[in-house]
Amino acid sequence: MPTPVATDLDRTWTIREIADEFAVTHRTVRHYEDLGLITPERRGTTRVYHRRDRTRLALILRGKRLGFPLEEIRTIIDLYDRPRGRASQLEYVLGQIDERRTDLEQRRRDLEDAITELAEFERRCRADLARLS
Structure with missing residues (x-):
């Protein structure tokens, strides 16, 4: 039986990788999680970020750079679903x-x-x- 091939869509990130990629602190990432803007998978005490979380974080940070309040950003992101x-x-x-x-x-x-x-x-x-x- 062939081994399943992981695709880029299956990629996951750690909090360190996500924070480093977007040049934010772990605390910032956790804050957005506390607000329910991102919802990483939990494996014990480890947060596992999927493509959806990464995309949402990018949208959050873009919205912040443009001066949108977090509640507006939440509305924009939630509309996608x-x-x-x-x-x-x-x-x-x-x-x-x-x-x-x-x-x-x-x-x-x-x-x-x-x-x-x-x-x-x-x-x-x-x-x-x-x-x-």
């Missing part, structure tokens, strides 16, 4: 992207205004200092 799966997930994400972009553009305008105001304040302070010297 629903009947319409990927389509409903993408529709939801597109709406969230629009909201996030609008928020970031407003923040950029606010920062640009603050920098302009700061430059003007600096100019006046330097002028006052020059008059006092």
Whole structure:
């Protein structure tokens, strides 16, 4: 009887491998597990991460980099498991992207205004200092 061939789909990772790959701490990985965002298999006290966990962690970290709160990330990830799966997930994400972009553009305008105001304040302070010297 031939030995079953393990495929890349069967690959598993340890917490160390997952944490190293995504440049996060073990504590961060465990935190996402505690929140139910990833659900590694348990073999005794050892966590075994499957492709699904790895994909979900990548999505979590991407969402965090883009500024999404964890509950929004959870919604986006959980939509994938629903009947319409990927389509409903993408529709939801597109709406969230629009909201996030609008928020970031407003923040950029606010920062640009603050920098302009700061430059003007600096100019006046330097002028006052020059008059006092």
